[in-house]
Every structure is written in structure tokens, then in C-alpha cells.
Amino acid sequence: MSVTSSTAVVDQLGELPPGHMQAPPRSWWDRSFRPLLLAGLSVGIVVLAILLIFIFVSGWSRLTPTLWQNMPSIQFPELAGAQSAIMGSIWVIATTACISLPVGIMAAIYLEEYGNPNGRFFRLVEINIQNLAAVPSIVYGILGLGVIARALALGQTVITAAITLSLLVLPVVIISTREALRAVPQSIRFGSLALGATKWQTIWKQVLPAALPGTATGSILALSRAMGEAAPLLLLGAVTYITFNPSGVMSAYTVMPIQIYNWTSQSRDEFHTLAAALCVLLLVILLIMNGVAIFLRNRYQRRW
Amino acid sequence: MKMSTTAKPDTEPRNLVGVSADGSDPAPTPRAHSLMDALVFGRPAPSPDLLDPVLSLRKVHVYYGDYEAVRDVTMSMGKNEITALIGPSGCGKSTLLRCLNRMNDLIPGARVAGDIRYHDIDIYQPDVDPIELRRRVGMVFQKPNPFPKSIFDNVAYGPRVQGVKKSELADIVEESLRHAVLWDEVKAKLKESGLALSGGQQQRLCIARCIAVKPDVILMDEPCASLDPIATQRIEDLMRALAADYTIVIVTHNMQQAARVSDRTAFFTAELDDAGVRHGRLVEFDVTNKIFTSPADGRTEAYVSGRFG
Numbered sequence: 333m334s335v336t337s338s339t340a341v342v343d344q345l346g347e348l349p350p351g352h353m354q355a356p357p358r359s360w361w362d363r364s365f366r367p368l369l370l371a372g373l374s375v376g377i378v379v380l381a382i383l384l385i386f387i388f389v390s391g392w393s394r395l396t397p398t399l400w401q402n403m404p405s406i407q408f409p410e411l412a413g414a415q416s417a418i419m420g421s422i423w424v425i426a427t428t429a430c431i432s433l434p435v436g437i438m439a440a441i442y443l444e445e446y447g448n449p450n451g452r453f454f455r456l457v458e459i460n461i462q463n464l465a466a467v468p469s470i471v472y473g474i475l476g477l478g479v480i481a482r483a484l485a486l487g488q489t490v491i492t493a494a495i496t497l498s499l500l501v502l503p504v505v506i507i508s509t510r511e512a513l514r515a516v517p518q519s520i521r522f523g524s525l526a527l528g529a530t531k532w533q534t535i536w537k538q539v540l541p542a543a544l545p546g547t548a549t550g551s552i553l554a555l556s557r558a559m560g561e562a563a564p565l566l567l568l569g570a571v572t573y574i575t576f577n578p579s580g581v582m583s584a585y586t587v588m589p590i591q592i593y594n595w596t597s598q599s600r601d602e603f604h605t606l607a608a609a610l611c612v613l614l615l616v617i618l619l620i621m622n623g624v625a626i627f628l629r630n631r632y633q634r635r636w
Numbered sequence: 637m638k639m640s641t642t643a644k645p646d647t648e649p650r651n652l653v654g655v656s657a658d659g660s661d662p663a664p665t666p667r668a669h670s671l672m673d674a675l676v677f678g679r680p681a682p683s684p685d686l687l688d689p690v691l692s693l694r695k696v697h698v699y700y701g702d703y704e705a706v707r708d709v710t711m712s713m714g715k716n717e718i719t720a721l722i723g724p725s726g727c728g729k730s731t732l733l734r735c736l737n738r739m740n741d742l743i744p745g746a747r748v749a750g751d752i753r754y755h756d757i758d759i760y761q762p763d764v765d766p767i768e769l770r771r772r773v774g775m776v777f778q779k780p781n782p783f784p785k786s787i788f789d790n791v792a793y794g795p796r797v798q799g800v801k802k803s804e805l806a807d808i809v810e811e812s813l814r815h816a817v818l819w820d821e822v823k824a825k826l827k828e829s830g831l832a833l834s835g836g837q838q839q840r841l842c843i844a845r846c847i848a849v850k851p852d853v854i855l856m857d858e859p860c861a862s863l864d865p866i867a868t869q870r871i872e873d874l875m876r877a878l879a880a881d882y883t884i885v886i887v888t889h890n891m892q893q894a895a896r897v898s899d900r901t902a903f904f905t906a907e908l909d910d911a912g913v914r915h916g917r918l919v920e921f922d923v924t925n926k927i928f929t930s931p932a933d934g935r936t937e938a939y940v941s942g943r944f945g
């Protein structure tokens with residue numbers, strides 16, 4: 333087939349008049365398309381650069397160890413730090429990971445390996461997950477406040493925040509894990525099953541390890557989104573002025589985006605500098621997380 | 637075997653297919669040029685009747701949904717014999733092979749009617765555990781499919797999932813790799829990925845992985861399809877050696893391969909029924925020599941002599 337069609341192309345080329353290889357005069361649209369695309373691309377980069385330079389310059393003077401060594405203070409901005417917010421973020425994100433990763437990965441395994449894709453239940457779940465991924469985060473905040481903080485009486489604690497953020501990132505974890513599982517070739521499953529492994533052994537020892545890099549990439553990106561999230565936590569009452577580190581999941585807490593929000597709403601300029609410095613720190617952490625995700629993706633991409 | 641060609645001395649035949657002992661000979665391999673050459677192998681001819689069938693199929697039909705891919709197959713595979721399944725593409729060889737260790741269970745819509753027995757057990761009875769069956773009836777796939785793990789872990793995987801003690805694994809891995817004639821090539825790099833091997837080495841790794849679980853039967857679906865002549869040669873030699881301990885069923889498109897390695901050959905073809913639907917049918921099943929030298933059916937003759945398909 334392909335041989336005949338390619339000879340046909342060659343024949344056609346042979347009949348073309350000499351000189352047909354010269355580029356035809358290009359239209360205005362043709363010539364301007366590429367610069368236009370470049371311009372579109374540079375808007376993003378320029379905005380990001382301006383943003384980074386701006387907050388870097390404004391926060392530079394407070395990018396000192398006191399930022400993570402000291403607690404927030406209302407009276408003494410020159411002594412104030414963000415340790416409670418940094419530790420709060422770590423607690424909340426770690427707890428979120430502990431909840432959302434096992435649940436999300438199990439859900440994805442069910443959908444990819446066990447579920448019947450033509451079943452009604454399966455399609456209902458699938459559509460719901462896609463819709464949930466598009467729900468604004470503030471809505472999750474309302475849910476968390478009404479159901480987790482009040483109805484379940486978990487209050488304004490790390491665990492409430494973690495459960496709420498877990499719900500927020502769960503669709504992303506499930507979708508990216510499913511993609512990673514789907515990328516594992518069937519021949520690996522068949523090879524394992526043909527050796528007398530059970531379905532569960534095949535999933536646990538072959539499919540999941542092979543899907544791990546993809547899962548990790550998606551999960552890290554999802555968690556880094558949760559880390560920068562302020563809206564749902566504002567509703568959950570993380571606004572309170574906290575000068576201690578969380579001591580457990582039932583502890584009160586604040587997180588970095590909320591601390592930034594607090595400081596920017598203060599009237600004194602010193603606090604704005606602090607907010608900018610904390611922004612830089614948050615961005616650095618997020619960039620590192622995304623960097624790890626990209627590294628994992630490139631390092632372990634398609635080994636078969 | 638009454639053919640005059642069997643008079644060739646036993647020590648000679650390996651050279652007929654022309655690879656020097658260390659496999660390094662770069663000269664074009666003077667392989668068997670005709671089927672007659674290929675049949676000159678100095679093996680004792682199998683008895684015309686199967687005395688000790690390990691697998692026996694009776695009136696087997698295989699369906700994919702409503703489509704009947706294989707129709708009414710009755711045949712057996714004898715102990716310590718190599719049975720070759722040949723026939724044109726799409727005649728249901730792979731389908732039939734996958735039924736023998738119930739890998740077809742994994743294909744949605746696939747269904748088997750009739751009777752397939754492993755020794756005396758009807759393997760499609762509800763009380764038969766396909767996992768247990770696959771431990772005894774192993775499979776090597778057409779495309780080498782090593783796991784994305786180290787060479788050691790590839791071979792140790794089967795024993796591990798069956799709960800073999802950790803202390804025994806090293807011995808099993810070495811023994812299996814030796815058995816698959818791969819040990820000398822990989823003994824220094826057991827910790828490296830199985831995917832870093834060449835295609836032929838990967839296929840031998842898959843064979844080692846398969847024999848590590850000590851099956852009774854090995855099913856091979858075109859195991860040499862993606863290999864060069866030297867790797868093919870190695871795998872064929874390996875199959876002959878394995879036949880001493882295992883019962884082997886092999887699907888192949890290579891007539892000479894079937895002639896060279898198998899004891900018995902089953903020829904399948906795709907037949908149109910009255911409604912114009914193609915079904916795989918077993919045309920002839922006999923001792924390999926017979927199939928290639930004096931087949932009973934005209935279609936077999938046409939196929940093995942290259943006038944068909």
C-alpha cells in the first residue's frame with residue numbers, strides 16, 4: 333500500500349514543471365503568523381518576569397533567616413517572621429497528601445483495571461470526576477466549612493483544611509494516575525498474568541511501579557496547586573492570627589498564602605515587604621515542586 | 637522414519653543451519669535451503685499415534701462476541717514433543733494458543749466452547765483456577781515483553797509471586813538463565829534493566845522467565861518473529877533442548893522453522909462458510925515429516941510448498 337502511494341507521489345512530482353520547488357510568494361497572514369504566536373508566548377513570560385522582579389525587589393530586604401525563624405507579630409514588623417505559616421503549610425500539605433494520594437490512586441486503579449467502562453456507574457463516576465476538576469476552589473471551601481468543620485465538628489483545624497484540599501485535588505490525582513496506568517503497555521499485564529500472577533499481584537508489582545513516575549508527576553503538580561490555594565482556607569477560618577506551629581492534625585493553623593493575605597491587608601509598609609518576601613519563598617517552593625515533577629516526567633518517561 | 641535422508645550422522649545436523657559453536661561466524665549462514673534439508677535432523681520420529689497427550693482439544697470452537705474465530709478443532713499435544721501450529725494469517729492460531737492457558741479470558745467477549753483438557757482436567761470447568769493453570773502452562777509472546785525491571789527481577793518475578801523463598805531465588809535465576817542459554821551474556825549485569833538487552837536476548841529472557849516457574853507446557857506465539865536469523869537459530873536450538881523437559885506448542889509462519897523444530901504440525905486455514913464469514917479450521921494434523929513430505933490434504937500441500945497464502 334504505502335509503496336504504491338509513495339511511487340504515485342514521486343510520479344506526480346516528476347510531472348510538475350521545473351522550478352516548482354521555489355517558495356511561492358507568501359501571504360501577509362502566513363508571514364505574520366509566527367511573530368504573532370511568539371508575541372502571545374512572550375506575554376506570559378514577560379508578565380511572569382515582571383511579577384517576579386517586582387515581588388523580589390519589594391521583598392528583598394526581608395528575605396532573611398528571620399522569615400522562617402520568627403513567628404508573626406503585629407506590633408513588631410521588624411521582628412516578625414512566618415514560621416507558623418510555613419510549618420502550617422507543611423502540615424496541611426503533608427496531611428493532604430496522606431489523604432488524597434491513597435484515595436486517588438485507589439480510585440484510579442479501580443477505574444482503569446477493574447471497572448467496566450461501559451457500565452452506567454462507571455460513566456457516572458467518570459463524568460463527575462471531570463466536572464469536579466472544574467469546580468472553583470471557593471466552593472470546596474463552603475463544603476469544608478459546612479460539612480467538615482461544622483457537621484463533622486472537626487473545627488478550624490489542620491485536618492479540616494487537609495480534607496477540604498484533598499477533595500479539591502482528588503480529581504486531578506485520579507485523572508493523572510489513570511493516564512499513567514493507561515500508559516503501561518498491556519503486554520506487561522499479560523506477561524505477568526501468563527506467569528501465574530494474580531490480578532492484584534500484577535497491579536501491585538508491575539503496573540503500579542511502572543505507572544509511578546507519571547502518578548508522582550501528576551500528584552506533585554496537584555499538591556503544589558493545593559499549597560498555593562488560599563480561597564477555601566479563608567472560608568475555613570485560617571485567617572486567625574496564629575503564633576505557634578501546629579502540634580498535630582487537630583491543631584489550629586495558618587498557611588503561607590493566608591499569611592501573605594493577612595500581611596497585605598495591614599496598613600504599615602513593613603508588613604507589605606514581609607508579604608513580598610513570603611511570596612518569594614512560596615514561589616520558590618512551588619517552582620522546586622514543579623521542577624521535581626518535570627524531572628520525574630523526563631527521567632522516567634517511556635522506558636519500554 | 638523411512639526417509640533416506642535420516643541416514644545422515646547425528647553429529648552433523650547442527651552445521652546444516654550453519655552457525656559456528658560460538659555464534660560469532662559473520663559469514664552468511666548456509667541455512668537449510670529446502671524443507672527437505674530442514675527435515676534432516678536426525679531426531680527419532682515421533683510415533684504416529686499420540687501416546688501421552690498433555691493437552692487435548694475436542695470439538696473446540698472459539699468466539700469473539702458473535703464471531704466464531706475458530707471452528708471445531710480436535711487435536712492433542714504430546715508430552716515432551718514440540719507441536720507447531722501453522723497456517724495463513726488470521727486463521728486463529730494465536731486465538732487457539734491463548735485458549736490453552738486461558739489467556740483468552742482476559743479478552744472481553746472471548747468465549748470457548750468444547751473441551752480442552754490438560755492431562756485429565758477440563759480447564760474450562762468453573763472450579764479450575766486460571767492462575768494455577770498458567771503456572772503449569774506458561775507462555776512466551778510474539779513480541780519480547782520483558783518487565784521494566786532488572787534482568788534478575790524479570791526472572792525472579794514468577795517464583796516470587798508464587799511465594800518461593802528469597803534464599804532460593806538466586807539459584808533459580810541462574811538455572812533458568814542457563815537453561816535459556818542467556819547466562820553467559822548477562823551474568824555480569826543481572827542488575828541492569830531487561831529492556832537494555834537486544835531483541836533476541838530479550839526473547840530468551842522471556843523464555844527464562846517462563847521456565848523459572850517450572851511449567852509443564854510452554855506456549856510460544858511466533859517467538860522468533862522479531863528476531864534475526866542468528867537469534868532465531870539460538871531460540872530454535874533452545875526449543876529442541878527444552879523439549880527434553882517440557883511440552884512445547886509453537887505458532888510460526890516460518891515453514892522451515894516448523895519443519896526444523898517440531899515433532900508434529902497442525903495446519904490451519906481460514907474457510908468461508910455459507911454466509912461468507914471466515915472461520916479458522918484445522919485442516920490437517922500429523923507428524924511433521926508427513927505434513928511436509930506427503931500431506932493428506934491438497935491445501936496443506938499447497939501451503940507448505942509455498943503455492944498458497
Ligand SMILES: Nc1ncnc2c1ncn2[C@@H]1O[C@H](COP(=O)(O)OP(=O)(O)OP(=O)(O)O)[C@@H](O)[C@H]1O
Binds near residue numbers: 705726732
Ligand atoms: N481480541 C480479538 N477480538 C476480536 N476478534 C479477534 C481478536 N483477536 C483475534 N480476532 C479475530 O480472530 C481471528 C483469528 O485471529 P488470530 O490472531 O488468532 O489469527 P492468527 O492465526 O494468529 O493470525 P496471525 O498469523 O496473523 O497472527 C481473526 O479474524 C481476528 O480478526
Ligand SMILES: [Mg+2]
Binds near residue numbers: 729730887
Ligand atoms: Mg497470531
